[in-house]
Amino acid sequence: MPVSPIDPAVATATIDAALPLRTERLVLRRFTTDDLDAFRAYQSDPDTVRYLWRPILTPEQMGARMSETPALAKDGDAYGIAIEHDGTLVGETVVKLTDAAGRQAEIGWILAPEHRGRGYAAEAGRAALELAWAIGAHRVTAVLDHENQSSARIAERLGMRREAVMVDDGVNGFTGEYGSTEIWAVLERER
Structure with a gap:
């Protein structure tokens, strides 16, 4: 059977309509x-930031992200x-459209240091994964810094499997050194 692509406008409207999204302890919402x-x-x-593979954003870039x-x-x-x-804002999660034609999405999460270790990332990650299914994703990935084993454990808790370790596959924009990434994924039929 032919694959129908994800419609980006419908995907955006689906997430817009789902927010604010309440989980057991969290509220996922738009930034203000x-x-x-x-x-x-x-x-x-x-x-x-060392796990994000980019330099620290400037104040102007941060303001632009908020608006x-x-x-x-x-x-x-x-x-x-x-x-x-x-x-209180404790972090962020993301749903990224990686391949609309192939129905592929990516999720990610960032938590403020003082809010780590409480299960918030897994809880928000689960909600992001559900949003990815809601927009019609067939396959959802998480791309992690190989050294970030806390995020790897979260991906595993979300039912993802580690599919690859890409050794020295890029230069980390924060450290200026080569780094390795892990690709974690789950298919819609495996949920």
């Missing part, structure tokens, strides 16, 4: 300008979602 200080704090933390309207218009676009606990 009120989030800027907390966002800047964790996005400037060296122990966080942009998320949309999945084309392959490579990501829909950033704020993670809130008890009225």
